[in-house]
Amino acid sequence: MAKTKQDQQTDKGPKKPVNSSSPTSAPFTRSLIIIGALSVIFTAIYMLNAGYSDLRSLDQERRALQQNPSGNGQRLDELNHRIHDIETDTGFIKTLFFGYYYDVHSVAFGAQDQIDQAIADIKEDKTKFGQDNSGPITREDKLASKVHTFRLMDFVNANCPPNAVILLPPADSLSGNSKWNFIWDPMWVEYFIYPRLCIASGTEKLYPDLAKRITHVLIVKGIGYDKLPYEVPADKREPLCLMPIHKPTTDTTQTSN
Amino acid sequence: MLIIGIALCYLLGCSVLLKMDKKFSLAELFGLSFLIGIGLETVFLFLLDIMQVHYSQPILMGLNIAAIFFLTYKYSVNKSDLQYKLEEFKTSAKSVNYVALFLFCIIAYLFYAIMIKNLFWPPAETDSITSFDKLGRIMAAEGRLKISLFQYNLQGAAGVYPPLFHGSFAYVYIFGAETPKIVITLFFLSLLLVFYQLVKNYVGSTAAMLFTLILMATPEMYAHAALGLGNMPTAAYICAAVLSTYTWLDKGGNKYFWTGATMMGFSVWMRSDVIAFVAPAILVVLIFMWRAKDFKKMFIYGAFAALPFFAWLLYVKLKIELPQASRFDFAIGYSAERLHTMLSYCKAYLLAVSYSEVHGGQLYGIAFISFFIAILINAGLSFKKGAKTIFGNQAFLLALIFMSFALYFTEFYLINEKVQAATIASLMASSFKRGMFYFIPLVLFYTATCYSSKILFDKLEKFRTAS
Numbered sequence: 001m002a003k004t005k006q007d008q009q010t011d012k013g014p015k016k017p018v019n020s021s022s023p024t025s026a027p028f029t030r031s032l033i034i035i036g037a038l039s040v041i042f043t044a045i046y047m048l049n050a051g052y053s054d055l056r057s058l059d060q061e062r063r064a065l066q067q068n069p070s071g072n073g074q075r076l077d078e079l080n081h082r083i084h085d086i087e088t089d090t091g092f093i094k095t096l097f098f099g100y101y102y103d104v105h106s107v108a109f110g111a112q113d114q115i116d117q118a119i120a121d122i123k124e125d126k127t128k129f130g131q132d133n134s135g136p137i138t139r140e141d142k143l144a145s146k147v148h149t150f151r152l153m154d155f156v157n158a159n160c161p162p163n164a165v166i167l168l169p170p171a172d173s174l175s176g177n178s179k180w181n182f183i184w185d186p187m188w189v190e191y192f193i194y195p196r197l198c199i200a201s202g203t204e205k206l207y208p209d210l211a212k213r214i215t216h217v218l219i220v221k222g223i224g225y226d227k228l229p230y231e232v233p234a235d236k237r238e239p240l241c242l243m244p245i246h247k248p249t250t251d252t253t254q255t256s257n
Numbered sequence: 258m259l260i261i262g263i264a265l266c267y268l269l270g271c272s273v274l275l276k277m278d279k280k281f282s283l284a285e286l287f288g289l290s291f292l293i294g295i296g297l298e299t300v301f302l303f304l305l306d307i308m309q310v311h312y313s314q315p316i317l318m319g320l321n322i323a324a325i326f327f328l329t330y331k332y333s334v335n336k337s338d339l340q341y342k343l344e345e346f347k348t349s350a351k352s353v354n355y356v357a358l359f360l361f362c363i364i365a366y367l368f369y370a371i372m373i374k375n376l377f378w379p380p381a382e383t384d385s386i387t388s389f390d391k392l393g394r395i396m397a398a399e400g401r402l403k404i405s406l407f408q409y410n411l412q413g414a415a416g417v418y419p420p421l422f423h424g425s426f427a428y429v430y431i432f433g434a435e436t437p438k439i440v441i442t443l444f445f446l447s448l449l450l451v452f453y454q455l456v457k458n459y460v461g462s463t464a465a466m467l468f469t470l471i472l473m474a475t476p477e478m479y480a481h482a483a484l485g486l487g488n489m490p491t492a493a494y495i496c497a498a499v500l501s502t503y504t505w506l507d508k509g510g511n512k513y514f515w516t517g518a519t520m521m522g523f524s525v526w527m528r529s530d531v532i533a534f535v536a537p538a539i540l541v542v543l544i545f546m547w548r549a550k551d552f553k554k555m556f557i558y559g560a561f562a563a564l565p566f567f568a569w570l571l572y573v574k575l576k577i578e579l580p581q582a583s584r585f586d587f588a589i590g591y592s593a594e595r596l597h598t599m600l601s602y603c604k605a606y607l608l609a610v611s612y613s614e615v616h617g618g619q620l621y622g623i624a625f626i627s628f629f630i631a632i633l634i635n636a637g638l639s640f641k642k643g644a645k646t647i648f649g650n651q652a653f654l655l656a657l658i659f660m661s662f663a664l665y666f667t668e669f670y671l672i673n674e675k676v677q678a679a680t681i682a683s684l685m686a687s688s689f690k691r692g693m694f695y696f697i698p699l700v701l702f703y704t705a706t707c708y709s710s711k712i713l714f715d716k717l718e719k720f721r722t723a724s
Contacts, residue, residue, distance in 0.1 A: 026723040031355035034463075034721055038359065096609050096618040096626070099476025107479065108370035115377050139379045139435050146381040187387040190411045194395060197409060210409050 048094055049101035051086045058083050121145060149183050152240070153192035156218065159242055162195045165213040167227055167245070169220040170201035183220060201227065217243045258314065262432030263439070265321040270294030272328035273519075278512035284457075288450030289516060291443050292497060296523040297324070299424030303572070306402035312431055313400065356721060360466040364449070367473060371482045372442050379436040380485025388413030390485055393426025393437055403576055415487075417577065419569040421527040422487040438485055445482040448493035449473055452698050455500040458508070459706040463721065464714040468705040471627075475697055477620040477690070487528065488691040494524040495534055496698035499657060502538055502558075506545050507650045514554060518561035525566040531695065533664035535562050537657050545653075586673040595681050599670060602685035606693055615686055621693065628700035634709045647708045658699050665692060 062079040065072045122141045126133040129151070144150040156166065171184035182188035186198045197210060201224070204211035217227050222239045225232055230247040270290030274281055281289070301320050305312060380390040391413055395404045402420060406412045415423060426437035449469055457465035473479060481489040502517030521538060524531045539559055546555035589595075601612045607625045609618035617625070632655070639647040648655070669689055674680055679687075704710060 027721060028355065030721050030723055034356045034717070035359045038356070042363075092609070092618070095616060096623060099619045099622050100474050102619075103367070103474050103476055103479045107374065107483075108367050111370040111374045115373065118377070142377070142379055143381060146378065147386075182383065182386075185387070186411055187391075187413045188383070190406065191386045191391040191394075194391075194398075194406075197411070199409075207409055 045097045046101055046104060049098050050105075051089070052098075052101070053105055055083065055086055058086075118142075118145060149181070150192065152183070153189065156193055156216075156242060157196070160193075160196055160216055164196045164215045165210060166193065166196060166198045166242075167204075167214045167217045167224070168198055168200055169218055169224045183218075214245050217245060219243055258433040259429060259439070261318070262314075262429060263443070265318065265325075266294035266298055266428070267291060268294070268325050269297055269321055269328075272325045273297070274516075276328050277515035277519075278510075280512065282454050284450040284454040285516075288447040288454070289497065289520075291447045292451070292493060292523065293519060295425045295428065295440065295443075296421055296494075296519075296526060298428045299421045299526065302396070302402060302424050302427060303420055303568075307572075307576075309401075311400035312397065312427070314431055314433075317428070317431060354462050354721075357462040357466040360463075360470050364466070364470050364473060367470075367479070368446070368449070371445070371479060375438050375442050375483040376436075378438070378483070380438060382484050382486055384415070385485035388415035388418075389423045389487060390426060390437060392416065392423035394430055396423065396427035397430035407577060417573055418487075418528055419526045419565065421523060422490060425490075426485075438483075441482065441485060441490070444490035444493050445473075448489070448496055448698070451493070451497045452500070452702070455496075455504060456702055456705045458504060460711055460714045461718055463718060464705055464710070468701050471623065472698060472701050475622055475624050478694055478697060481691070481694070486691070488694045491524065491527045491531060492694040492698060494520055494527055495531060495695040496702075498524045499534060499538060499661075499699055500702055502542065503650075503654045503657070506541070506653060514558070518558045521558075521562035522565045525562070526569070529566060529569065530665070530668055530692070532566055533668055534657075534661045534695065535566070536664060537660035538562065540660070541653050541657055584673060584676055585668075585671040586676075587671060589671060595670065598682050599666065599685055599689075602682075602689065603666070606690065613682065613686065615690065620690065621697065624697045624701055627704045631704045631707050631709065635707050638709060651703065651707060654699075654703060658696065658703070662696065665695075 058079055062076065062083065065076050065079070069076060119137060122137055122145050123133040125145060126141065140150075140154070144154070147153075160166065166189075168184050168186060168189060184200060186200045186203075189198045197213075199207055199210050199214065204214075217224050219225060219238065219241045222237060225237060225243075228243055228245065232243070267287075267290045270293035271286060273293050274286060274289055298317070298321075301317065302312060305316065310316065380386065385391075391406075392404065392415060395406060396402060399405060402424075404412065407416060425440045429437050429440055449472065452472055453465050453469040456468050473482075478489060478492070498517060498520035501513045501520060505513035505517050517538075521535055525535055539562055542558050543555060546552065546558075602615065604610065604617075605612035605615050606617040606621065607629070609621070609623075609626050610616070635647050644652075669681070669684060672681070672684060674684075677684065705714075
C-alpha cells in the first residue's frame with residue numbers, strides 16, 4: 001500500500017522541533033513572503049512603464065505653454081526633455097512588459113471610467129440630435145457612438161422600404177477619407193440595413209439580378225448623381241442624400257443631416 | 258430567456274462530460290461544459306438547416322431537453338463519485354493556498370474589468386460587422402444557416418467558415434440576446450478554467466494560477482476578450498484539444514481521451530484553418546496507438562477529429578456552393594520575397610522584436626520568449642541528465658507545437674493574395690497575428706510543466722508548505 005506523506009515523514013526520523021507559534025502559522029508566514037515577493041515583481045513591472053501614463057498630461061501642459069511661451073522657457077525645456085525621454089526609452093525589457101502595463105492601467109483600472117464616459121458622451125449626443133436622453137442606453141445608441149456612419153445607415157433604414165436595393169457610392173472617390181470608412185463596402189453596409197440589400201458601385205455586371213432591382217442611390221459628398229437615369233439640376237443636388245432610381249413626380253429627395 | 262438558453266447549453270455540455278467520465282474537477286466541468294454545450298448547439302443548428310427546419314426557441318429547447326434526458330436518464334449518482342467531489346472540496350477548503358488565492362484575486366479583478374467592457378459594447382469590429390455578427394443575427398432572424406445573403410455574395414468572408422463561432426452568436430440571438438458578446442466572456446472563462454486545470458494536473462495550483470494569470474494578461478489575448486472576433490474562442494478549443502490529448506497520451510485514462518477527441522472535432526468546427534493542429538495531433542496519436550496496438554481508440558480519435566472538417570467541406574460544396582479551395586494557390590512555388598516577409602513577421606512575434614508596424618513583445622509579452630528560454634534551459638540540462646529524463650513525453654508536445662506551426666505557416670504561404678484581396682504583409686500583420694493565439698496556451702503549458710519549471714515550483718511549494 002502506498003505510504004502517505006505523513007508516514008514518509010515519520011520514516012525519516014524524529015520530527016523537527018516545533019515552533020512556539022501554531023503549526024499553521026509557518027506556511028501562512030511563508031505564503032505571505034511569496035505574496036510579498038510577487039507583489040514586488042508585479043509592481044516593478046507596472047512601474048517600468050508608468051511614465052507612459054504621464055505622457056498625455058505632459059503633452060497637454062506643453063501645448064498650453066507653447067501658446068504663451070514668454071517666461072515659461074525653462075519649464076518648456078523640462079517638458080520637452082521629459083517627453084523625449086519617455087518616447088525614446090524603448091529598451092527590450094520595457095517593451096516586453098508594456099502590454100501588461102497597458103492591460104492593467106488602461107483596460108482594467110480604466111474600464112469603469114471609460115464606460116461612464118461613454119454613457120455621458122452618448123447622452124450628450126442624444127441631446128444634440130434632439131432625442132430623449134433619460135431612457136436606457138440601447139445597442140443602437142452604443143453603435144452610433146462607435147460607428148460614425150451609423151446615423152446615416154439609420155437614415156437609410158428610415159427612408160427606404162424593407163425590400164429596397166441601394167446602390168452604394170464608389171470606393172475610389174471615398175476610400176481616402178476615414179470619415180466615410182466602409183460606406184462603399186456592401187458587406188459592411190448590409191449589416192446595418194438588412195433586410196434591405198445593397199450593391200457596390202461598379203459591380204452591377206457581376207450581379208445583374210440585383211442591379212436590375214436597384215431602387216435608390218446613396219449620394220455621399222455629392223458623388224453618385226451620374227448613376228441616376230435622370231438629370232438633377234445643380235442647385236438641387238444635395239451632398240448627402242438618398243435618391244430614388246426612377247424620377248419622382250414630386251420631390252422625394254431624402255437628405256441626411 | 259437568454260439565461261435559460263445559456264443554462265441549457267451548460268447542462269447539455271455537462272451531460273456529455275458526465276457520460277465520458279465522472280471524475281472531472283469543478284474547473285473542468287465549468288470550462289468544458291460550455292465549450293461542448295455551445296459546440297453541440299451549433300451542430301443542432303447545422304442539422305436543423307439540413308432538415309430544413311426553421312430555428313426557434315421551442316425547437317432548440319426541445320432538442321436540448323431531449324438530448325440532456327437521453328444522456329442522463331441512466332445516470333446514477335454513485336456514492337463514491339459524490340465522496341470524490343466532497344473530498345476534493347474538503348481538501349481545498351482545509352489547506353488554503355494563500356498564494357494561489359492572491360493570484361486568483363488578481364485574475365478575478367482582471368476578468369471582471371474585461372467582462373464589463375465586453376458586455377457594454379456591441380460588436381463593432383470590421384470583421385464582426387462584415388461577417389460574424391451579421392451572419393449570427395441574420396441566421397437567427399431567417400432561421401437557417403444558409404442565409405439569403407449568400408445569393409448576392411453579401412455574407413462576408415466568414416460565410417465559408419464552419420459555423421461554431423457565428424452559430425454561437427445565432428444561438429444567443431434566438432434566445433433573445435441584444436448583443437452576442439456574452440459568449441465571448443464565456444469562451445474566455447472556459448479558456449482560463451481548462452488551462453488552469455490542465456496545468457494543475459502537473460505542477461499544482463500555485464504554478465497553475467500563476468500561468469493562468471500570464472495567459473489571461475497576454476496583451477493581445479486580453480484585448481480580444483472584449484472583441485467580437487473568433488480567434489480567442491478558437492484558442493480555447495485548441496487549448497482544450499491539444500493539451501487534453503497530450504495529458505491522455507502522457508497519463509492515460511479515458512477522461513482526457515474523450516475530451517481531446519471531442520475538442521479536436523470542435524476546433525475544426527470553429528475554423529477550418531486549424532486543421533494545422535488536427536493533422537499533427539492525429540499523427541502523434543497514430544504513433545502512440547500503433548505502439549499500444551489500440552486501434553479502436555485510434556479510429557475513434559481520428560473520426561472525431563476529422564469528420565466535422567469533411568462534413569463542413571461537403572456542406573460548402575453542395576449547399577453553399579462556394580469554392581473554398583480557391584483561397585490557396587498551390588502553384589505558387591518558391592518565392593524568396595514572400596518567405597522573407599513572412600519570416601520577418603514570425604521573428605517579430607516569436608522573439609518579441611519589431612518588424613514593420615508590429616512589435617511582438619507588446620502583443621504577446623513573455624509568452625513565446627519564456628517558451629524558448631525554457632527549451633534552452635532544458636536542452637542544457639539534458640546534456641547532464643539525458644534527453645529522456647528531461648523531455649520524456651513532452652518531446653511529443655513540442656513536436657506537436659512545431660509541426661502545427663510549420664503547417665499554419667504553410668497555409669499562409671499558400672494563400673492566394675488576389676482571392677483574399679490582401680497582401681501577404683497585411684495578412685501577417687492581422688490574421689496570422691491573431692492566429693498566434695492558438696499557440697499561446699500550448700507554449701505556456703510547456704513552460705509551466707517542463708522539467709526545470711517542475712523543479713522550481715516543487716521547491717517553491719516545499720517552501721510554502723514548510724515541508
